[in-house]
Every structure is written in C-alpha cells, then in structure tokens.
Amino acid sequence: MNTPPQNGRSGTGPRNLAILGATGSVGTQTLDVVRLFPDRFDVKALTCGRNVDLLAEQVREFQPECVAVGAPSQAQALERALSGIAPDVRILAGEEGLCAAATRADVDVVVGAVVGFAGLRPVLDALKAGKQVALANKETLVVGGALVAEALDQSEGRLLPVDSEHSAIFQCLLGEPDRSVEDVVLTASGGPFRDRAAETFGEVTVSEALDHPNWSMGAKITIDSATMMNKGLEIIEAKWLFDLTLDQIQVLVHPQSIVHSMVAFTDGAVKAQLGVPDMKVPIQYALSFPARWEAPHERLDWGELSRLDFARPDTDKFPCLRLAYEAMETTGTAPAILNAANEVAVERFLDEQIGFTDIPRAVERALAQIPVRPEPTLDDLVAADEEARRFVEELPLPASN
Ligand code: NDP
Ligand code: MG
Numbered sequence: 001m002n003t004p005p006q007n008g009r010s011g012t013g014p015r016n017l018a019i020l021g022a023t024g025s026v027g028t029q030t031l032d033v034v035r036l037f038p039d040r041f042d043v044k045a046l047t048c049g050r051n052v053d054l055l056a057e058q059v060r061e062f063q064p065e066c067v068a069v070g071a072p073s074q075a076q077a078l079e080r081a082l083s084g085i086a087p088d089v090r091i092l093a094g095e096e097g098l099c100a101a102a103t104r105a106d107v108d109v110v111v112g113a114v115v116g117f118a119g120l121r122p123v124l125d126a127l128k129a130g131k132q133v134a135l136a137n138k139e140t141l142v143v144g145g146a147l148v149a150e151a152l153d154q155s156e157g158r159l160l161p162v163d164s165e166h167s168a169i170f171q172c173l174l175g176e177p178d179r180s181v182e183d184v185v186l187t188a189s190g191g192p193f194r195d196r197a198a199e200t201f202g203e204v205t206v207s208e209a210l211d212h213p214n215w216s217m218g219a220k221i222t223i224d225s226a227t228m229m230n231k232g233l234e235i236i237e238a239k240w241l242f243d244l245t246l247d248q249i250q251v252l253v254h255p256q257s258i259v260h261s262m263v264a265f266t267d268g269a270v271k272a273q274l275g276v277p278d279m280k281v282p283i284q285y286a287l288s289f290p291a292r293w294e295a296p297h298e299r300l301d302w303g304e305l306s307r308l309d310f311a312r313p314d315t316d317k318f319p320c321l322r323l324a325y326e327a328m329e330t331t332g333t334a335p336a337i338l339n340a341a342n343e344v345a346v347e348r349f350l351d352e353q354i355g356f357t358d359i360p361r362a363v364e365r366a367l368a369q370i371p372v373r374p375e376p377t378l379d380d381l382v383a384a385d386e387e388a389r390r391f392v393e394e395l396p397l398p399a400s401n
Contacts, residue, residue: 015287018045018066018101018131020122021113023054025218026136026162026279030111031058033284036295041287045101049114050074056081059089066090066104068097070118095121102126109287112137113162115220116343117336117385120144124378127157134286136162138237139343143336143381145240159241160286165234166241167282168260168273173242176265184244185262186234187254188313189214191225194255198317204356206349214257214277223346224320227359228313232324236335239328246328251321252310258300259308276300319360327367332374333384334367340388341366348392362392 021027034041043062048055049070069078075093102110102122110126112135119137126133128151161167165186192211209226224230235249262272276298315322327338345362348354366388373380
C-alpha cells in the first residue's frame, strides 16, 4: 500500500477536504470530525447522490467552494436549494462533476464515502491527480483494485483506509518490517442473523435485516453485513490495501465488535487494535495520520467488558462469503460482476421485490453465467458492471418460489 510518509503531509495549514458522499453515514460522521477540529480543516467540496436538501444544509454550515450532485436530474433542484444560501458556490453534476470536485487544485485530501461502484472513477481520478484519499468506499477496491494499485504506482496519490477493520490492520502494521506478516484476521460481527437458524432466512424482513446489532450505517452496507457479503468485500479490500494473498486473510466472527482486526507476524506475535465500535475513530485517524488528535470519542470500559468471543464463520449459512473468495480467486472482471450483482440484489431486496436468500442466489447466478474478462481496463469494468446489473434486474426472482 502506498501510504503517506510517516513524517506527515507537507505544509502546516489546514487540510483542504473534498468529501464525496457527504450526506451518507460516513460522510456525515466525517463532518462531525471536522466540527471537532474547525481549525484543522477547510472543506472545499461536498457531494451527494440525490439528497440536495441535506447537502444545502451542509453548504450553509461548511461553506465549500464547490458542490456536486451525482444524479444529473437533481442539478436544478440543488441550484434552487443553494440560491439564497451560497450564490457563488460552483455547482457540478453527474460522475464528471464528482470527478471534478475530487481533483480540484485547492483540495489535498479526498474522503471517498460514496456507496458502491459510483465511487470508483472519482477515487481513481483523485489518486491520479496526486491527492491523499481516505477511503471508505470498499467497492472501489473490490472492482478496481488493480487499477487503484497502478494509479498509486504512477502518481503521488496516497491511500488511507477508513473501514474499521482495515484501519486496525493499518495501525497494527505501523513500524513493522516488510514481509514480517504471516496473516491477518478480519473480525466480523456476524450481523443480526448470526444466531438465527438458516432455515428461517427465507422469511427475513427488510426491517430485521436493517437492524444491525453494533454499527449504525447506510442501508446497503447494513444489508451486506446481514448477508456477510460485507466481509467478503472486505477480504478483497484487504488483499489490495495490504498486498496479501487470499490464504493470508482469515475471517473470525467476533460478536462484540471490540477487536477491529488483528495481524499475526512470522515470529508468532499477534497485534490487535481494539475500541468501541464508532466510525468516527477510524475516520479521524485517516485524516490525522500520522498524528493522533485528542478527541472525546467514547472510551472502552474495561470493567463492562466481561468477555471477547471468536468463532469461525459458517459459509454454508452465509454463502456470500464463499462467493467473494471465489470471485477474487477468479480475478479479472469477476469481482466487478460479484459487486454489481450484489448492489442490484440488495436494492431489489430493500424494495421488497426479492427475498433475503435471493441475494446470494442472484450473485451466484451472475458469476456462473456472465463471462469473465482477464486483466480488465476501466472500460471493461464498466461493461461488466452494466452487464451484471442488467442480469440481476432481469432475473426472474424470487428464485425461491
Ligand atoms: P450511505 O448510503 O449512508 O451514503 C452514501 C453516500 O453516497 C451518500 O452521500 C449518497 O448520497 C452518495 N451516493 C449514493 N449513490 C451515489 C451516486 N450514484 N453518485 C454519487 N453519490 C452517490 O453509505 P455509507 O456512508 O454507509 O457507506 C459509504 C461507503 O463506506 C460504502 O462503500 C460502505 O461500504 C463504506 N463503509 C461504511 C461504513 C459505515 O459505517 N457506514 C463503515 C465502513 C465502510 P445521497 O445521500 O444523496 O443518497
Ligand atoms: Mg468494516
């Protein structure tokens, strides 16, 4: 991973931020961190998908130079929402707009907090433009990990993980020599259905699946946690971030979500990073690195912490985990097909068009039936994404009926 030098960014002024996906769960928590350190940040650009009302509120508070809305159809609504608030703010729209916001000359740190494939191109462009990217959008690495690695090699761009497990691994690796890692352990809460009988998964409702025991997150990642696709995506994310082979990445179910992940070294030592499950901590660290800034985030209460449990995941019960391993082993466009099929299946589940168990079924069918291209270009990835989306949109589900 091409991390920033440990002596920090050049310059001592505030970090000039572009927050892509500012209206989401990670985006709004990033702004909570900015509120804690108003002198250390200057927000230059904010983007959303469609939620122009929340974006307008954020503009009023943070006064960026530029905003972008992902859905071009919302550009006029955004203009109206901002007319009385910020007449001079530059308004952009569509993927091009997000890319322009991410590569502005006055931006040095980009927070990648868009959900899904839509985050890929803006992050790639930001890296190519030499930006430091604090990356939450794991789908970018799942789909385009090889292109991200290439962009990091060929530019001054730098990547810092925001995902809590990957932030934990990153912290465990600091100060350790190259090639000293034996393997890493990604912890997983197991989601809301960890202890539910698999035979009842066909009856899972949307509200049950959205009820995550430990983390409050956007809808898509919450469903991914319930199917454990989230952990599958995180395996692929870890592979690219830390240059690991798949057999160096283990998953352990850890219901308390206190140990965020662990690294085992070649001498038998293991390092873990622990904390209360609160995304503001890894978000802040990705922005403060290599410093740690004193902050009032909730502390672990050791007296309350009576036990930490760990168990191997059940891939029969959670087939998405197995499918993610298989897609990564196949490489090429397979992870893009896995990701797009999953995005559409999750949307269809949230719209109550298909059942919970149809999500892995749809992904498995897409992987089985859509031809995989080796060593894809960005255009190949876009084509694979579109094909897998169409495939799952048209799939006559529920397949279980
Ligand atoms: P949310 O759904 O809460 O927010 C997503 C953000 O992306 C919103 O600002 C949304 O805008 C915007 N967006 C959605 N679609 C588009 C699009 N097509 N074009 C442009 N912008 C778009 O997601 P989260 O914050 O939960 O997750 C963001 C990413 O971070 C995901 O990849 C997730 O896996 C990852 N992550 C999240 C964690 C969490 O705790 N939430 C933890 C670790 C990783 P709008 O509001 O207008 O819809
Ligand atoms: Mg995570």
